[in-house]
Amino acid sequence: MRPTRSTPAHQTDRLAELVCSNSLKTDAEGAAPWLLKEELRRLDSLLLRAADIARVPGGHALTVDRIVFAEEVTRAIAAEPLIELRREEASVVAEDQITIIASGPLTSDALAGEIGRLTGSDRLFFYDSISPIVEADSIDQNITFRASRYGKSLDGTDDYINCPFNREQYDRFIDALLAGDSVPAHIEEDQTPFLKPACRSRSWRGAGAIRCASVR
Amino acid sequence: MKPMGLDDPRTGRRPYAVVQLRQENLRADSYNLVGFQNHLRFGEQARILRLIPGLEHAEFVRFGQIHRNTYINSPALLTPTLQLRRNPNVLFAGQISGVEGYVESIATGLVAGRFAADVALGRQLRRLPRETAIGSLCHYISAADPSDYQPANITFDLLPALDEATRQKLRRDKRARHAEICRRAIESMDQFLSQHAYV
Numbered sequence: 455m456r457p458t459r460s461t462p463a464h465q466t467d468r469l470a471e472l473v474c475s476n477s478l479k480t481d482a483e484g485a486a487p488w489l490l491k492e493e494l495r496r497l498d499s500l501l502l503r504a505a506d507i508a509r510v511p512g513g514h515a516l517t518v519d520r521i522v523f524a525e526e527v528t529r530a531i532a533a534e535p536l537i538e539l540r541r542e543e544a545s546v547v548a549e550d551q552i553t554i555i556a557s558g559p560l561t562s563d564a565l566a567g568e569i570g571r572l573t574g575s576d577r578l579f580f581y582d583s584i585s586p587i588v589e590a591d592s593i594d595q596n597i598t599f600r601a602s603r604y605g606k607s608l609d610g611t612d613d614y615i616n617c618p619f620n621r622e623q624y625d626r627f628i629d630a631l632l633a634g635d636s637v638p639a640h641i642e643e644d645q646t647p648f649l650k651p652a653c654r655s656r657s658w659r660g661a662g663a664i665r666c667a668s669v670r
Numbered sequence: 671m672k673p674m675g676l677d678d679p680r681t682g683r684r685p686y687a688v689v690q691l692r693q694e695n696l697r698a699d700s701y702n703l704v705g706f707q708n709h710l711r712f713g714e715q716a717r718i719l720r721l722i723p724g725l726e727h728a729e730f731v732r733f734g735q736i737h738r739n740t741y742i743n744s745p746a747l748l749t750p751t752l753q754l755r756r757n758p759n760v761l762f763a764g765q766i767s768g769v770e771g772y773v774e775s776i777a778t779g780l781v782a783g784r785f786a787a788d789v790a791l792g793r794q795l796r797r798l799p800r801e802t803a804i805g806s807l808c809h810y811i812s813a814a815d816p817s818d819y820q821p822a823n824i825t826f827d828l829l830p831a832l833d834e835a836t837r838q839k840l841r842r843d844k845r846a847r848h849a850e851i852c853r854r855a856i857e858s859m860d861q862f863l864s865q866h867a868y869v
Contacts, residue, residue, distance in 0.1 A: 472772065478772050478773050479771070479772075479773060483852075484845060484848055484849050484852055485848070486803065486824045486825050486826050486848075487773060487824060488852075489803045489824070489851075489852045489855055489856075490773050490774065490777060490803045490804065490807075490824045491773055492852075492856065493777070493798075493802055493803055493804050493855065493856070493859050494773070494776060494777055494780065494804075496856075496859055496860070496863065496869075497780055497804075497863075497868065497869055498869045499776060499777075499780050501776045501779075501780075502776065547760060549757055549759060549760065550759065551759060552759050552761075552786050552789055552790055553759065553760050553761070554761045554762070554763055554779075554782045554783065554786055555760065555761070555762050555763070555766060556762070556763040556764040556766065556767075556775075556778075556779055556782070557740070557764075557766055558740070558764055558765055558766060558775075559737075559738060559739040559740050559741075559765045559766075560738070560740065561740040561766060566740060569742065569766075572754065572757070572760060573742055573743075573747050573754065577742055577743040577746060577747060578740065578741075578742055578743075579739070579740070579741050579742075579743065580738070580739065580740055581736065581737070581738060581739060582735055582736060582737050582738075582739040582741075582770070582820070582821055583707040583735075583736050583820065584707060584732070584734055584735040584736070584770070584820045584821065585702055585703050585704065585705065585706045585707045585708075585734050585820065586702075586703045586706055586708075586715060586719060586730055586732060586733050586734045587694075587697070587700050587701065587702050587703070587730065587731040587732050587825070587827070588691070588700065588701055588703065588725060588728040588729060588730055588731065589699065589700055589728070589729040589730075589731055589844075590693075590699045590700055590701055591699065592725075592727055592728045592729040593691065593701065593724055593725065593728065594724045594725070594726060594727065595724075597723050597724035598691070598723075598724035599678055599679055599680065601676055601677075601679070603674065603675035603676055604674075604675035605675075606675075613692060613693075614690040614691060614692055614704070615690070615691040615692075615701060615724075616676055616678075616685075616688045616689070616690055616691075617688060617689040617690075617691065617722045617723050617724040617725060618673075618676075618678050618685030618686075618687075618688055618723055618724075619671075619685055619686050619687040619688065619689075619722075619723055620685070620686050621686045623686075623721070623723055624671075624686050624687045626721060627718070627721045627722065630717075630718045630721055631710075631718055634710040634711075634714045634715075634718050635710065635711050635714050636709045636710055636711065637709055637710070637711055637735075
């Protein structure tokens, strides 16, 4: 699509332009992101080779020079005789042809519409909303208790671990949450308070307003 | 954080407020903080969420994130070979396929390319073993709970749990458990590569 049509975040016409962080996460042996990279190296991944060439010092992380990385990938694709690179916006998917859709987080409206048609439009999401996950054995089970609301379980077990607050703990927690420092947005659109309707409908309920405040 | 219907069995009384943790389908040994999708810096999340009673010493598998993204509800739509169930000619890869992160995107792109080649050549699709990180990622995005799907980064809880004897033996040593999961993944990948002309 680029440079014919750009996106709110990309700046060049190069393939594989990294628009957020320039880190491919830790490369320290024994970590999950390392395992994923190690498997890709065993599969001779072109992008991992490009990342290794573009590597800059970054401690344990595989950190790359964005320009070198994108140039390496662009050069490799251009040099491949079996690939024809077409710079145009794709907005129709021919269903009788084999197609890989890998249009990324800033998929154009036209292609999003087409994907909606292919999949059923209610199945396309435009914002990530990811909750934190903790390791089971780091939860203090002397404080928490297992229960489902009103003892109603979906599968006969106590579905939830519950962390009980007294009033003082709750007030301290909410104050900390409200004062917490948010991640700055990568693109202009993310500065807008777009999540208000979505977060009101989720399960935080009573503290919904607080969550909206924390997402800015 | 409403406490309705959640009496604390120790006190017999309803707490002032509660945070609920839920074990997610297909994730081993980890719990999701229900409704805590948030945008705070990761360091801030660690500090603030440890104020939750019972999470004072919590170790985080992942932190919350909220940002602009485009992705499909992959568990409702995709096969483990990243094909659209209703049209196997159409494959998805990268963030739109329900993974999060550069390397996860690279990984799904690589296997989607191989799957597409298999489809073109009319041969059996070659899936990476479930014991590998890539195999687990493909399994997760096609088999997780589709009712509230959240895109996945690679984390150890996506890989199959170790057998009970090994877990018991290594129960005090998380590094050793992770090392064992890595060893098993790489062994399984090497075995797969020796059996298939994949690279």
